[in-house]
Amino acid sequence: MSSPLLEIRQLRKTYGSLAAVDGVSFTVQRGECLGLLGPNGAGKTTTLSMLAGLLTPDSGQVLIDGRALAGDTDPLKRQLGLVPQELALYEDLTAAENLAFFGALYSLEKATLHQRMADALAIVGLADRARDKARTFSGGMKRRLNLAAALLHDPQLLLLDEPTVGVDPQSRNAIFDNIEALRARGKTILYTTHYMEEVERLCDRVVIVDHGKVIADDTIAALRARAGSGGNLLKITLAQAPAGAWLPALRQLAGIRSAELAGALLSLELDDLTASASPILHFLREHHETIVHLSSDRPNLESIFLTLTGRQLRDT
Ligand SMILES: Nc1ncnc2c1ncn2[C@@H]1O[C@H](COP(=O)(O)OP(=O)(O)OP(=O)(O)O)[C@@H](O)[C@H]1O
Numbered sequence: 001m002s003s004p005l006l007e008i009r010q011l012r013k014t015y016g017s018l019a020a021v022d023g024v025s026f027t028v029q030r031g032e033c034l035g036l037l038g039p040n041g042a043g044k045t046t047t048l049s050m051l052a053g054l055l056t057p058d059s060g061q062v063l064i065d066g067r068a069l070a071g072d073t074d075p076l077k078r079q080l081g082l083v084p085q086e087l088a089l090y091e092d093l094t095a096a097e098n099l100a101f102f103g104a105l106y107s108l109e110k111a112t113l114h115q116r117m118a119d120a121l122a123i124v125g126l127a128d129r130a131r132d133k134a135r136t137f138s139g140g141m142k143r144r145l146n147l148a149a150a151l152l153h154d155p156q157l158l159l160l161d162e163p164t165v166g167v168d169p170q171s172r173n174a175i176f177d178n179i180e181a182l183r184a185r186g187k188t189i190l191y192t193t194h195y196m197e198e199v200e201r202l203c204d205r206v207v208i209v210d211h212g213k214v215i216a217d218d219t220i221a222a223l224r225a226r227a228g229s230g231g232n233l234l235k236i237t238l239a240q241a242p243a244g245a246w247l248p249a250l251r252q253l254a255g256i257r258s259a260e261l262a263g264a265l266l267s268l269e270l271d272d273l274t275a276s277a278s279p280i281l282h283f284l285r286e287h288h289e290t291i292v293h294l295s296s297d298r299p300n301l302e303s304i305f306l307t308l309t310g311r312q313l314r315d316t
């Protein structure tokens with residue numbers, strides 16, 4: 001197997017007595033989208049800054065394509081494109097001027113730069129706003145321009161630090177579409193966020209960090225299976241609120257972890273949906289209940305984080 005595009009080993013960074021990043025290791029394979037997830041202050045930005053060579057680790061290694069970066073001018077650095085958490089734009093410059101400025105940092109030839117600027121603006125859906133000043137952009141549009149700036153040197157690996165923070169739902173969807181388009185072009189993506197649903201939509205695998213340490217590194221499917229050993233939630237709305245005399249008998253059916261009735265809504269936690277769904281429906285029919293709505297759900301990453309840490313994800 002070829003070496004991973006990115007490998008970090010035992011990365012560590014302390015600020016005084018605080019270990020912001022405390023021995024973090026993980027790898028990102030070529031073409032993969034890895035989610036780096038953790039609550040506020042978990043150490044995500046500090047990790048990314050060390051990956052991008054903006055911050056020197058106290059100890060540990062960053063390998064890109066199997067090799068360590070040798071200083072700022074190492075051509076290997078061109079494989080990386082960082083989209084920082086804080087916007088890095090000039091408000092008084094137009095979108096195109098902002099991109100030309102960032103492009104100049106990579107000393108691209110004029111023709112190449114113009115082509116890349118046009119490509120980058122098209123990917124983020126701002127082609128028709130190229131001549132407008134950044135200050136006239138909405139928060140979501142600024143974020144998309146920020147993303148475009150990281151694409152100019154055509155990096156293989158994109159490091160995205162919470163690209164949807166402070167963005168309205170419509171722009172958020174546009175950013176997701178942009179990232180999916182980049183993936184389809186074969187880019188490798190490290191996507192940092194504290195939103196579970198973003199990781200669930202975009203990523204194959206997730207590394208969860210908390211207090212500077214990796215607390216999970218797995219596929220989303222495997223993490224789901226870990227939380228509640230693959231349990232399923234089943235919600236059944238009945239035509240009318242039953243007296244519920246049958247509830248204790250229902251709880252006795254095999255594979256039912258819990259069953260609660262709130263008005264006409266019956267909520268069940270099951271070991272296995274395939275095994276239990278049919279006996280439950282049969283049971284309700286025998287008790288002359290009419291089902292008007294039925295839905296099932298899997299444990300999400302939110303509940304996985306709770307299982308792993310005993311805390312809600314958005315707590316700090
Ligand atoms: N320059 C600094 N000096 C002192 N402490 C810092 C510095 N940068 C980060 N920290 C601390 O290190 C910890 C990790 O910060 P970091 O910004 O990496 O977290 P994060 O996971 O990116 O959080 P967020 O989701 O809020 O962006 C925090 O406790 C933060 O206060």
Ligand SMILES: [Mg+2]
Pocket residue numbers: 044045046085161162
């Ligand atoms: Mg951060």
